[in-house]
Every structure is written in structure tokens, then in C-alpha cells.
Amino acid sequence: MRVLIRGLGELCITAGLVLLLFVTYGLWGTGRYTRAQQDELGEDLQRSWSSKVTREKVELGRGMALIRIPRFGKKYRFVVVEGVTQKHLRKGPGHYPGSAMPGEVGNFVVSGHRTTYSAPFNRVGELRKGDEILIDTRERQFVYRVTGRKVVEPTAVEVTAPVPMRPKAKPDEPLITLTTCHPKYSAAERLIVFGELAETVPRAGSAVR
Amino acid sequence: MYAWIWRRLPGGWKLKTAVAAALVLVVVLVLWYGVFPWLEPKMRFDHGVVDSPAPAPGSGGG
Numbered sequence: 632m633r634v635l636i637r638g639l640g641e642l643c644i645t646a647g648l649v650l651l652l653f654v655t656y657g658l659w660g661t662g663r664y665t666r667a668q669q670d671e672l673g674e675d676l677q678r679s680w681s682s683k684v685t686r687e688k689v690e691l692g693r694g695m696a697l698i699r700i701p702r703f704g705k706k707y708r709f710v711v712v713e714g715v716t717q718k719h720l721r722k723g724p725g726h727y728p729g730s731a732m733p734g735e736v737g738n739f740v741v742s743g744h745r746t747t748y749s750a751p752f753n754r755v756g757e758l759r760k761g762d763e764i765l766i767d768t769r770e771r772q773f774v775y776r777v778t779g780r781k782v783v784e785p786t787a788v789e790v791t792a793p794v795p796m797r798p799k800a801k802p803d804e805p806l807i808t809l810t811t812c813h814p815k816y817s818a819a820e821r822l823i824v825f826g827e828l829a830e831t832v833p834r835a836g837s838a839v840r
Numbered sequence: 841m842y843a844w845i846w847r848r849l850p851g852g853w854k855l856k857t858a859v860a861a862a863l864v865l866v867v868v869l870v871l872w873y874g875v876f877p878w879l880e881p882k883m884r885f886d887h888g889v890v891d892s893p894a895p896a897p898g899s900g901g902g
Binding site for chain 1: 841842843868871872876879880881883884885886887888889890891
């Protein structure tokens with residue numbers, strides 16, 4: 632009997648340690664993967680931007696823009712990948728294929744992890760009306776400003792419509808929408824941040840004037 | 841359980857400690873590089889994509 636109870640206790644302690652290790656893996660280990668992928672994507676993007684090709688094709692899983700949010704500090708910078716499957720979002724924030732391109736009339740929709748895989752959208756809940764979201768592309772920087780946010784059901788695909796919340800409407804202005812999970816460490820709901828294009832400037836360091 | 845394993849490790853206490861440490865390391869590596877990467881996508885505690893009620897196969901994450 633004593634042996635049995637001791638064995639059970641040892642099993643419980645082991646399970647606890649394994650769980651702790653799993654949490655470490657989720658919150659920190661996955662981020663290492665994302666950072667390595669981001670470095671690679673960033674170099675890839677810079678190389679593609681400095682080459683002379685003027686027509687570029689956006690491919691799934693490849694970097695397509697840079698996102699920066701001044702409120703999150705100077706160092707906050709992620710390469711946006713094309714695609715929103717698990718595979719893509721592990722590399723960084725992902726652009727919903729089929730939604731508008733940066734600066735285009737319509738809705739530029741980006742999804743990102745909030746707690747794992749470097750947690751690019753960890754702090755989007757702190758964004759306030761008027762905060763800037765900077766999207767760098769080959770030639771231009773698009774300055775979006777936050778207009779609002781909303782917590783919705785995981786199935787609320789209407790937030791990704793060209794005019795958010797009005798799936799049938801025809802878009803007439805360039806918008807941005809960020810989606811991430813809500814509350815933190817849960818997938819029960821989605822936190823959505825809306826914004827609109829405020830300004831378009833040439834990208835610093837861009838070869839094209 | 842651990843006492844039973846300890847008794848079956850070869851050699852004196854030094855060798856036993858070394859083998860035990862190696863075993864722990866192997867278990868941690870198998871979990872970290874094998875089990876956790878497989879398990880983590882199934883947990884879905886960080887899922888930020890909005891999906892239609894019947895999501896397309898392979899979609900997810902976030």
C-alpha cells in the first residue's frame with residue numbers, strides 16, 4: 632500500500648514538472664522559433680526590396696510587409712507573412728489571403744498570436760484611438776490610425792470584410808484590421824482592432840522616390 | 841518508482857548520478873522537441889483567427 636501511494640505521489644510530482652516544462656515551452660520555447668523565422672523573413676524581404684523587380688508576387692508563407700507600432704516601443708517590428716494557417720502564424724503575424732493589400736481600398740487584415748510564438752499581438756489591447764500602425768512595403772509606408780476595437784465571437788468573419796461588420800458593402804477607403812485571441816491564454820473570443828489609412832509616405836531607405 | 845530505477849542504475853553513486861542526469865536530459869529533449877511541438881497546436885489556447893463555423897482543413901493558429 633505504502634509503495635502504491637509513494638508511486639502515485641511521484642507520478643503527480645512528475646506530471647507537475649512536465650506541465651511546468653510545457654508552459655515554458657509555450658511561452659518561451661515557441662518564441663525562439665518565431666524569432667529565427669522572423670530574422671530569415673526580414674533578410675528575405677530586404678533582399679527582395681533592394682532588387683529591381685517591380686512586379687512582385689505575394690506567396691504564401693513569405694514576408695509581404697513590415698508592421699511597426701510606435702506605442703509598443705522603437706524595437707517593435709515584425710515581418711507580416713502571407714497566410715493565416717497555424718504554419719504561417721508561427722512565423723509571425725499573418726495577412727489574410729484575399730483581403731486588401733497595404734494601402735489598397737478595402738480591408739488589410741492581419742492576425743497574430745497574443746501569448747505564444749513571440750506574441751506579436753500581445754499588447755494590442757493597449758491600443759487607443761488615434762495610435763499609429765505603420766506598414767512598410769517596398770516603396771511606401773502606410774500610416775494607419777486606430778479607430779476602435781471590439782471583442783467578438785471566434786466565428787465573426789464579418790470583421791474581415793472589406794467594410795468591417797458590413798459584409799455586403801462596397802469599400803471606399805483603405806482600412807486595417809488586426810485580429811488576435813481574447814482573453815489572453817484563451818481562444819474563447821477574438822479581440823479586433825480597427826484602423827483607417829491616415830497618410831502615405833515614401834518608405835525610409837526605399838530606392839524609389 | 842524512482843527508488844526502483846535508482847537501485848537498477850549501474851555503478852557507484854557517481855555513475856548513478858551521471859546516468860540519472862542523462863536520463864532526465866533525454867526525457868526533457870524528447871518532450872521539448874517531440875511531444876510539445878505536436879501537442880501545442882492541439883491545445884488552442886492562443887487562437888486569433890476568425891473563422892467561419894466550419895473552418896477549412898489546415899486553417900487555425902493565431
